[in-house]
Amino acid sequence: MKMSLQEALEKHSEQVIRRYPLVLLDGLPLSELLEANWEEVKRFKAFPDDLLIASYPKAGTTWLQEIVDMILNDGDVEKCRRAPIYDRIPFLETVEPKPIPSGLDQLAQMARPCVIKTHLPFHLTPKSFWEQDTKAIYIARNGKDNMVSYFYFDQMTTSQPDPGTWEEYFQKFLSGNLTWGSWYDHVKGWWDAKDKHRILYLFYEDVKQDPKREIQKVVRFLEKDLGEETLERIVHHTSFDVMKKNPMANYSIIPKSFFNTDVSQFMRKAGVIGDWKNHFTVAQNEIFDEDYRQKMAATSLKFRFE
Numbered sequence: 583m584k585m586s587l588q589e590a591l592e593k594h595s596e597q598v599i600r601r602y603p604l605v606l607l608d609g610l611p612l613s614e615l616l617e618a619n620w621e622e623v624k625r626f627k628a629f630p631d632d633l634l635i636a637s638y639p640k641a642g643t644t645w646l647q648e649i650v651d652m653i654l655n656d657g658d659v660e661k662c663r664r665a666p667i668y669d670r671i672p673f674l675e676t677v678e679p680k681p682i683p684s685g686l687d688q689l690a691q692m693a694r695p696c697v698i699k700t701h702l703p704f705h706l707t708p709k710s711f712w713e714q715d716t717k718a719i720y721i722a723r724n725g726k727d728n729m730v731s732y733f734y735f736d737q738m739t740t741s742q743p744d745p746g747t748w749e750e751y752f753q754k755f756l757s758g759n760l761t762w763g764s765w766y767d768h769v770k771g772w773w774d775a776k777d778k779h780r781i782l783y784l785f786y787e788d789v790k791q792d793p794k795r796e797i798q799k800v801v802r803f804l805e806k807d808l809g810e811e812t813l814e815r816i817v818h819h820t821s822f823d824v825m826k827k828n829p830m831a832n833y834s835i836i837p838k839s840f841f842n843t844d845v846s847q848f849m850r851k852a853g854v855i856g857d858w859k860n861h862f863t864v865a866q867n868e869i870f871d872e873d874y875r876q877k878m879a880a881t882s883l884k885f886r887f888e
């Protein structure tokens with residue numbers, strides 16, 4: 583019997599979830615849970631007309647997913663309420679404790695081509711995507727805000743490794759010792775790949791500053807032709823305030839045993855740029871800036887932190 587991820591999460595909400603440790607899979611720190619599907623994920627067969635949405639965790643993935651789904655459905659809000667975002671757009675490499683469907687289980691049931699989410703760094707994305715010349719959209723967020731957002735997420739997500747204190751987390755982020763590895767390697771790897779493949783590279787800060795302009799980039803990339811009114815509807819529907827109220831986009835209907843919303847909300851801050859200033863000490867900011875200067879010295883990739 584087919585069961586959506588949401589149904590499975592509700593049915594198995596009493597499932598005992600623990601904080602799974604990280605293991606290295608092809609050198610990438612990933613939850614021990616993902617090991618079961620890892621070889622199959624690498625062999626995943628993409629369709630030329632699939633669309634891959636890629637990001638480092640907490641870079642605005644869900645926001646981009648909702649934007650893409652709205653564009654592909656010509657701005658039809660009701661169609662985009664057909665299911666929670668994680669059932670509309672499966673998460674390729676994810677594995678939950680059985681019998682909750684994995685990303686591959688979901689994809690096996692999905693009509694193809696379809697939209698697929700991944701947090702894999704470019705070099706570990708299944709080769710088939712590039713052999714098939716599948717399009718991908720990547721969203722990147724400045725490392726400081728990304729770190730803060732991930733810190734809260736790791737607190738609320740009951741299967742993620744214990745984030746520890748903010749100071750400990752800060753060190754883990756700089757050393758890339760978090761699930762899905764180094765933020766630096768991730769944003770740079772996809773940045774280099776964008777010139778060799780059909781990849782649209784977006785920045786969270788740009789979408790925040792001028793959503794209409796950035797949504798238009800996605801519309802063009804997907805070769806869609808949408809009128810002004812539809813575009814405005816997409817901008818409105820995917821704004822922070824509207825998404826925060828939309829149970830199909832805000833993860834609020836995931837049982838608390840998986841996402842403990844007493845600790846933090848998924849739609850946490852009002853999508854602000856620069857929340858890191860409320861968390862970084864002066865010393866941490868200096869350490870980050872120096873580390874950033876060294877690790878980003880050889881790339882043309884630039885971020886805005888304000």
Ligand code: A3P
Pocket residue numbers: 637638639640641642643644645727730731732734790820821822823825848849850851852853854857
């Ligand atoms: P904060 O924790 O800083 O609030 P992801 O989907 O990759 O997990 O990213 C989640 C982050 O994107 C969260 O950041 C969330 O609030 C933010 N976000 C989600 N939808 C957004 C929107 N419509 N506008 C701005 N930020 C959004």
